[in-house]
Amino acid sequence: MPNDSIWYVYKVSIINNDSSLNYLTWFDDHDISKQTEEEIKKNHFLKAKGDCSLLDFLYEDMINDSTNINKEFRQEYLIKEIHPKGEFTYYIFSRTADEKEVLNKVAIVTDKILSVPLVQRIGGMWLYKEKECIIFDKDSPR
16 A cells, blocks of 8 residues: 655756747646647647636636736646746656656647747736746645
8 A cells, every 4th residue: 555645756847948939838637748739739728627728718817817827826727938048847746656657747838839829829927937836746646
């Protein structure tokens, strides 16, 4: 029987060595390693989760101007834009001892995943501003 009190911490640093492309990153709730960028886009931004999709929620919230990810941290909405020569670090706490299983939930895509840069579609208010964050892998085995 696994010990529920054991947590592993993984430091995942992402460095954008590209000179012209911005990248987006987030920690997904499932393994995305075998998905195409199109599948990642549909599952993360367009698929309904509850009453609406993430993109619908972001559009609605942008109009209402009610929430700011940098004031009210919600892990499921974290989207970080990494500019050229920029970097970002996750500290991921998980009960999973398999590092690859945890890393397969870290999404890294170009900012043109939605045909145009995300900032042009929904503005920059929703983008996470800090250079690092702590994530708890909710779906790790108990």
